[in-house]
Amino acid sequence: MTDANDTNSGVAAEEPSTWQQAIAGEWYGNPSVFDAQGNHTGFIKVNRSSVFEDGTTTYYMHTLFDNDGPLRSRFEFVEFAFELLDSDTNRVYLGPDFIGAGHPYGNLVDAHYYSPAWRADLRTMVHLVPETGTEIYSSLLYEGPTLFAVFNGVYQVAFDYETNEATRTRIDAFCAQERNAGRRPHDVPAKQAGTWRGEVALYGPDQQPTGVAHMTIEHEPLSLLRARQTVTLEGDISRRWTFDRYHDGNRHTYDGPDLFGNAIAYGRVSYNSLHHLGTAEKIQGRDFLFDEKRSLSVNWKLFDGDRLATLLFGVLEWSPT
Incomplete structure (x- = not known):
């Protein structure tokens, strides 16, 4: 090196x-x-x-x-x-x-x-x-x-x-x-519950590895345009957030109870900005549905206030319930 x-x-x-x-x-x-x-x-x-x-x-x-x-x-x-x-x-x-x-x-x-x-x-x-x-x-x-x-x-x-x-x-x-x-939209399943699962790498602001975590995104449709999701990280970092998300075309909103914010999608890729209720933690992320199996490249930056705390990335595989 x-x-x-x-x-x-x-x-x-x-x-x-x-x-x-x-x-x-x-x-x-x-x-x-x-x-x-x-x-x-x-x-x-x-x-x-x-x-x-x-x-x-x-x-x-x-x-x-x-x-x-x-x-x-x-x-x-x-x-x-x-x-x-x-x-x-x-x-x-x-x-x-x-x-x-x-x-x-x-x-x-x-x-x-x-x-x-x-x-x-x-x-x-x-x-x-x-x-x-x-x-x-x-x-x-x-x-x-x-x-x-x-x-x-x-x-x-x-x-x-x-x-x-x-x-x-x-x-x-x-x-x-x-x-x-490339023309496909970033669309989460409207009528099918399931979970994205995979291992994500964790890095600190000094660009050095800090470990790995198992990440899941549990997905439950509530209507054709709204779903409840729970994100869990277990391993060298532990987090659990639940939120309702709604989309109108390529605009997405996140309405708590744990994370609030919004996102805009450009084709298969959604860019989000999320805030954790009750703390200074926030997330800036890129979610890329990159194949026909709904495989998800997740790339999130976790901030403590305006200071980068953790950068995580990995591939999550979709499995319907």
């Missing part, structure tokens, strides 16, 4: 960071594009790679936009390449195409950076699922404090796309499938 201080002071790394090693290969996807209201406006076909060579890490990305409306001309720039200072703490983007940094938490990177070509300040989250060679990706794009677009989708990795016909067939079929999947 590289040393964060050496890397951030501009000294070439002797070896790639843990995250850099984990994302070896070229990643292919066809994320959906949404406007600020959550309307689906099209797609961005992407292949990208992050290459470590001779102590230097260079990020390459080729994009092809297929969009309608005012966002189409904004994203016309298609070829990106920039060096970055790589470490297990900060991956610092040196421009000219992206300026900012990404912050690894094990198999998740939380990044904040600026794109001069897109005139956008981006908040990007990438959840790597190594056992399936999958990345679960989203970006929120801002002008100052104002959100103006959202990208989200799933990527798969390949090492021989250009030379192996079987790999090309697999990746091309996957990208075509993502074009259909």
